[in-house]
Structure formats: structure tokens, C-alpha cells
Amino acid sequence: MIQFAANLSMLFGEVPFLNRFKEAKASGFEGVEFLFPYDYSKVQLREKLDEAQLTQVLFNLPPGNWEKGERGIAALPGRESEFQHSVELALEYAEYLGCKRLHVMAGVCPEGEQIEQCFEVYLGNLAYACGQANSAGVTLLIEPINTRAFPGYLLSHQAQARKVIDHLAQPNLKLQMDLYHAQIMEGDLTTLIRHQIDYVGHIQVAGIPDRFEPSGGEVDYNWIFSELSQSSYDGWIGCEYNPKVETKAGLGWLESARNHFS
Numbered sequence: 001m002i003q004f005a006a007n008l009s010m011l012f013g014e015v016p017f018l019n020r021f022k023e024a025k026a027s028g029f030e031g032v033e034f035l036f037p038y039d040y041s042k043v044q045l046r047e048k049l050d051e052a053q054l055t056q057v058l059f060n061l062p063p064g065n066w067e068k069g070e071r072g073i074a075a076l077p078g079r080e081s082e083f084q085h086s087v088e089l090a091l092e093y094a095e096y097l098g099c100k101r102l103h104v105m106a107g108v109c110p111e112g113e114q115i116e117q118c119f120e121v122y123l124g125n126l127a128y129a130c131g132q133a134n135s136a137g138v139t140l141l142i143e144p145i146n147t148r149a150f151p152g153y154l155l156s157h158q159a160q161a162r163k164v165i166d167h168l169a170q171p172n173l174k175l176q177m178d179l180y181h182a183q184i185m186e187g188d189l190t191t192l193i194r195h196q197i198d199y200v201g202h203i204q205v206a207g208i209p210d211r212f213e214p215s216g217g218e219v220d221y222n223w224i225f226s227e228l229s230q231s232s233y234d235g236w237i238g239c240e241y242n243p244k245v246e247t248k249a250g251l252g253w254l255e256s257a258r259n260h261f262s
């Protein structure tokens with residue numbers, strides 16, 4: 001059955017990060033996701049999950065130097081050995097936290113590098129990572145991200161991701177379909193969902209254009225949730241949005257969203 005996960009990098013920012021787990025549970029979430037766990041020990045995080053009885057649904061591989069503008073290293077030529085270490089670290093956390101999904105960020109193709117070469121490195125790194133993750137029972141996800149947010153990001157369209165997944169033909173490589181990015185880059189969300197739901201290993205939602213709650217803005221999420229409820233997808237939906245005012249005050253949309261899946 002489809003369930004909703006709170007993205008703790010964005011929700012419950014009113015309290016310190018480690019307190020957000022119990023806030024998520026108290027607000028009715030059964031699972032959590034966030035961008036990166038690496039500022040905390042895996043033991044600290046496990047404790048928080050256990051205390052609140054939450055499932056760790058997803059997090060990302062280390063992204064490289066975020067402060068310097070790096071947004072993943074999977075497609076960066078010359079960074080292959082760093083990438084392999086990042087896979088090892090992420091899998092260590094994933095196994096300890098019981099997390100079955102990891103998002104591998106492609107990265108921004110560096111100036112002076114050919115896109116084709118970045119793609120070649122990306123494919124090689126993904127194939128390596130899939131092998132490592134498979135033995136740990138972990139699915140890797142690739143997410144097309146809008147280039148307004150991350151200019152030059154290598155993977156920005158759903159069809160590109162499908163091609164990568166088809167090309168590599170790995171059983172544990174899936175699409176992270178973030179409907180916020182998909183609407184900005186492509187629109188036509190219903191058709192995208194109908195055409196590629198079999199590729200999808202995780203979904204994320206936010207209102208468009210402001211990345212607020214998925215209840216206002218240009219996309220009718222009641223329509224989208226109804227569409228998803230009729231599809232074969234039965235995984236998690238990550239609530240990856242910035243609360244417009246305050247997290248709890250803005251959670252009214254969730255009850256009616258859940259009604260689509262009950």
C-alpha cells in the first residue's frame with residue numbers, strides 16, 4: 001500500500017534535526033527520508049528511528065562538496081574512486097538503518113568536460129554501485145532534477161532516466177520520480193506516470209512553483225493521487241517540500257491524500 005514519508009531535510013525544521021523523527025511520528029508518518037545522514041553517527045540515527053518506530057525509507061549518497069556547488073559525483077570524470085568509497089559509506093549506513101533505497105546523484109558536468117564523457121562515467125559508476133547494493137538488498141534510485149534549481153545537472157528528464165535504466169538493465173536500479181522537478185521540466189504528469197510507473201522505485205511531491213505543500217499551486221494533486229491509486233505503484237511517497245508557514249499547520253492536505261489510498 002502507498003504510504004507517505006516525511007522528508008526531514010525539509011519538514012519539521014522548527015526543531016533540531018534529531019528531534020524531527022518523533023515530530024514526524026506524532027504527525028502520523030510511518031517513514032522518513034532525508035538528504036544526507038553523514039553528519040550523524042549511524043547509531044544515533046538508529047536510536048531515533050527505533051524510539052519513534054519509523055522506517056528509514058531513503059537517503060542520498062554523499063554528494064561531493066555541496067558548499068562548492070557539487071550536486072553528486074556519479075558522473076564526474078576522475079572521481080571514480082571517491083565514488084566507490086561513497087557507495088561503501090552509504091551502504092554501511094543503509095544496512096544499519098534498514099534502509100532499502102539510496103538516491104545516487106549524478107552531478108553537474110564540470111566545465112570543460114564533454115557531456116558524453118560524463119555520461120560514460122555515470123553509467124560505469126552506476127553499474128558498479130548496483131553490484132555493491134544488490135548484495136545488500138538495496139535499490140538504487142536516479143532522479144531527474146530541474147535545471148533551474150541545479151543548472152547543468154546531468155539528469156533532468158524522465159526519458160533520460162528510462163534510457164539509463166534500460167541500458168544498464170540492473171534489477172536494483174529504479175527511477176525516483178519527483179513530480180516537482182518533472183512538472184518544471186516537462187509537465188504532462190499524468191502521461192508521465194502512466195508511461196513509466198513500472199520504472200519507479202520512489203515518488204516525491206511538492207507544490208509547483210514554490211515547492212510548498214502539495215495542495216496549492218499549478219498541479220492538482222488530488223488528480224495525481226487518484227491516478228497513482230489506480231496504478232501498479234505501491235511504494236512510498238516522499239513529502240519533500242518547504243512548509244509554507246509551519247510544518248504541522250500545513251499538514252491538512254495529508255488526510256485527504258491518504259483517503260485515495262485507503
Ligand SMILES: O=C(O)[C@@H](O)C(=O)CO
Binds near residue numbers: 178
Ligand atoms: O529533489 C531533490 O532536491 C532531492 O530529492 C535530492 O535528492 C537532491 O537535492
Ligand SMILES: [Mg+2]
Binds near residue numbers: 143204240
Ligand atoms: Mg527530490
